[in-house]
Amino acid sequence: MAANEPVTAIAGERQVTCTHCGEVWFWSRRVVMSSSSASLFNLDGFSPTVIQLSCTRCGKVELFQPDALLTRGASA
Numbered sequence: 001m002a003a004n005e006p007v008t009a010i011a012g013e014r015q016v017t018c019t020h021c022g023e024v025w026f027w028s029r030r031v032v033m034s035s036s037s038a039s040l041f042n043l044d045g046f047s048p049t050v051i052q053l054s055c056t057r058c059g060k061v062e063l064f065q066p067d068a069l070l071t072r073g074a075s076a
């Protein structure tokens with residue numbers, strides 16, 4: 001996943017806005033929550049990876065499950 005382009009995101013049919021400053025542009029990054037293979041498949045209904053959105057203006061970080069989030073780059 002490219003991390004060199006800011007994205008806007010939609011979760012739960014709502015535009016994701018920064019809870020601190022209200023910005024709608026974020027840096028997107030996929031983060032593995034756990035490296036323990038034993039626990040990966042015990043997290044029923046919960047992905048072991050999350051999408052980390054970092055506000056491009058203030059740096060506030062939000063976390064979302066990948067399957068709940070739609071991101072769109074500026075050039076897409």
Ligand SMILES: [Zn+2]
Nearest residue numbers: 018021055058
């Ligand atoms: Zn912000």
